[in-house]
Amino acid sequence: MCGIVGYIGNKDPANVIIAGLKRLEYRGYDSAGISLYRPQNSTLLTVKTTGKVKELESLLGQKIADDSVQDYSGLAIGHTRWATHGEPIEVNAHPHLSQNGKFSIVHNGIIENYLALKGLLSNKGYVFRSDTDSEVIANLVEDYYSGDFQEAVVKALERLEGTYGIIVMSSLHPDLLIAARNGSPVAVGICDDETIIASDVSALISHTKRVVYLDDGDVLTASKEDFEISSLKNVPVSRDTTHIDWNIEEIEKRGHDHFMLKEIFEQPAALTNTMRGRLNIKEATTKLNGMQMEPSDLAKIDRVIISACGTSLYAGLLGKYYFEDFASIPTDILQAAEFRDRNPIIQRDSCMLAISQSGETADTLAAVREAIRKGATILGICNVVGSTIARETGQGVYLHAGPEIGVASTKSFTCQVTVLAMMSILMGRTRRLSAEAGKRMIHELSRLPELAEAVLQQEKEIISIAEKYAHIENAFFIGRGYMYPAVLEGALKLKEISYIHAEAYHAAELKHGPIALLSKDVPVFVAVPESTGKVKTIANMQECRARKSPVIAIATEGDDDILPHCDEVIFIPQCQEFIAPIPVVIAEQLLAYHIARLRGCEIDQPRNLAKSVTVE
CATH class of the missing domain: 3.60.20.10 (Aminohydrolase, N-terminal nucleophile (Ntn) domain)
Incomplete structure (x- = not known):
């Protein structure tokens, strides 16, 4: 603002x-x-x-x-x-x-x-x-x-x-x-x-x-x-x-054309900093001291409520999946303005997570204050040290992603998702998440910097795809399961900086109305790495191609079986399903960036947008 x-x-x-x-x-x-x-x-x-x-x-x-x-x-x-x-x-x-x-x-x-x-x-x-x-x-x-x-x-x-x-x-x-x-x-x-x-x-x-x-x-x-x-x-x-705790050099472009591109390429380092000192492979858990909660406190939580806006909301949707899948905690997610306006039910052992990169988002801050009035345990997930949400919640987790200058969030999303995964392991280990499963998850999280780097190495291939689709005015994104929040974020990135009308849908929703809009002029970007529901998503890809829509897939490296079902493909490294959204979204960020660049858009300061929304 x-x-x-x-x-x-x-x-x-x-x-x-x-x-x-x-x-x-x-x-x-x-x-x-x-x-x-x-x-x-x-x-x-x-x-x-x-x-x-x-x-x-x-x-x-x-x-x-x-x-x-x-x-x-x-x-x-x-x-x-x-x-x-x-x-x-x-x-x-x-x-x-x-x-x-x-x-x-x-x-x-x-x-x-x-x-x-x-x-x-x-x-x-x-x-x-x-x-x-x-x-x-x-x-x-x-x-x-x-x-x-x-x-x-x-x-x-x-x-x-x-x-x-x-x-x-x-x-x-x-x-x-x-x-x-x-x-x-x-x-x-x-x-x-x-x-x-x-x-x-x-x-x-x-x-x-x-x-x-x-x-x-x-x-x-x-x-x-x-x-x-x-x-x-x-x-x-x-x-x-x-x-x-950061220097003025960190808010310079350092040779990149735009802050957004710089911040996309900073993600391997940002992910490393987010996890530094927080992965405990020996105990098969994570160490998040800022939460200020003992195992006995974590075990009492019987419901998680996530409140956020924009990119943070989509990270929170992945958090919902993590808490339910790995910690067996029922989790609700509410757009922050709705949290206050709908007068949500807050019970004694409810835990609210307020997610905001800046820690100043007006609607999220209002939701925090409403939750405080209702007596909830509140944790903040913020990037900016000393921000209002961090101060008013008094406990939570800092991202340590470094300053993010580009209006379109990039590294804050991937670091928020990483923090939510670490929180789900911590809470899950107080319940039924086994030590063996916890160690597997921690090992996979430790691979995130190399997974991010592997996607960034494909920038030339992604530019080639961007050149083919920079002229479009409409686009669909589809995915299932963990890929659904990933495509919501991908569509948001494309519309924010390229001004292309982009909509994301759960792949199963395609036949419930949106398919009517498909044509040769409406490409469909599909997140389809190795995951639950992949076979059904491939069927949706065929439905798109039958309507002459170009299909661009983001798939797992080595999955040659995907090639007959798409016109273009971006490969991400093999990884467990729960962290696949991170490399998928990094690919989407690069694609959105280069499409916007080719269209001559103002990437770091898109029209009508503000980095930190400090008014309701």
């Missing part, structure tokens, strides 16, 4: 903000803007534009060159906007100024009562320039201001209903920045003689590896020397410091 950055210090504020916004581009956006303080005349220079940060950088350079004021204090805020209220045009871009031009705000979130507030302020004579919900915040601050900057911001926040991560600056208080959080992430870096605030640590990492995350209801008042955090009731609060 929207990215926000604020800076107060001795460095060139324009350079700091622009660099920070560039680090946040991966989140997805349609416009960008910046406000700078001009000390000579105590005013704010605000520049904003539709398009990319590089266009803002160019426009800002022109404005500064034309400005009679050449000296800018070390105070600024910036924003990348993902449109919610109001179309993506310049007037709706952030920062938004108050009517008197003395307060500027950047906002990530949705203000639900903005129309009522807008009406009240309009009756007082305030004129609104934009169609956004955010502009009311700036004018509320002005309306409440009577000399105390923090007091005015807090009074404005108390009127808001909805979610926000905001940063506020004022020409009347050039020695302060104020930030606040309710539902949208805000982090502050611990630095010497400067303070930098952002919605994502990627904008902070070049300044510091020590950050503090705000909790909901926190208000941060920052100078260049220090910062204080208090509640809306002005009660001081203390928040833990988190150490960021």
Whole structure:
């Protein structure tokens, strides 16, 4: 969603903000803007534009060159906007100024009562320039201001209903920045003689590896020397410091054309890091200390509920299969928004798993809070250390996949599936999963990096297939059993980055309606490695070919019997059925990437999409 950055210090504020916004581009956006303080005349220079940060950088350079004021204090805020209220045009871009031009705000979130507030302020004579919900915040601050900057911001926040991560600056208080959080992430870096605030640590990492995350209801008042955090009731609060365990080099492309391709090829290493120190072959189990559960606690779990969105939801569907097949635990999976809206039944020994790469997904976070209210045991599966879901669940498993910058998730999916498999072994060993079966599963998991590498070595063959189908506008994906979540993820990848209309179905559902859409112009991608139901899936492939649809199979290496039933084939190494979705999905990722590349699509920042969905 929207990215926000604020800076107060001795460095060139324009350079700091622009660099920070560039680090946040991966989140997805349609416009960008910046406000700078001009000390000579105590005013704010605000520049904003539709398009990319590089266009803002160019426009800002022109404005500064034309400005009679050449000296800018070390105070600024910036924003990348993902449109919610109001179309993506310049007037709706952030920062938004108050009517008197003395307060500027950047906002990530949705203000639900903005129309009522807008009406009240309009009756007082305030004129609104934009169609956004955010502009009311700036004018509320002005309306409440009577000399105390923090007091005015807090009074404005108390009127808001909805979610926000905001940063506020004022020409009347050039020695302060104020930030606040309710539902949208805000982090502050611990630095010497400067303070930098952002919605994502990627904008902070070049300044510091020590950050503090705000909790909901926190208000941060920052100078260049220090910062204080208090509640809306002005009660001081203390928040833990988190150490960021990755380097700025990890969020560079390192010679790849796109972050997505880099992250696809990082999967052997990411899988290794996810499993490092967690496979206990001697005891035929796994070691997941972050769960903070003894075997006796695990044995009491009589139901698992998985809550997630998007790619994480499809990983969770595989988790359902794992928990039921290997741990004999009935498992439900709910799209996170549905979890809260449907008022799910939570019993005493239920365990909820909240899966989110960023740990900030709004719907998943809302589901976590609903489960907390109902007294469930909750485990988070996140990639970002110190994220909100990780903090609020207090227990779970980190992926350790490294930063993922491409909007389309790749390594986070395969690492989530790996974590779920390890959890199912751990829980299964407290039940009827034998030591022998546990050892076989652990051995197979240990092969994942080499399985991933073997698929990546077929990139040239996959490019050849991509070249044949880059022109398509519609596609089907089908699979059975463990392959069903794999094809759901494959279709999602293709539609996300190539804008091809791709639909995934359980292979058995093909005859229940979707087959009516098949023709020579609708290729069908089929996940059909050695697995239960393979014979039936082959029959479905024949049904597709009878309707003249091209069939592209993803099959097990050495399975020459598949060749008469398809037009193209991508081979994956031989492996046990339960981990086959991982190499299958890696093949689908490469295929989607190269089709999108051949179509000239914006791969790392697809239109209308955001990396972390922090609004409901």
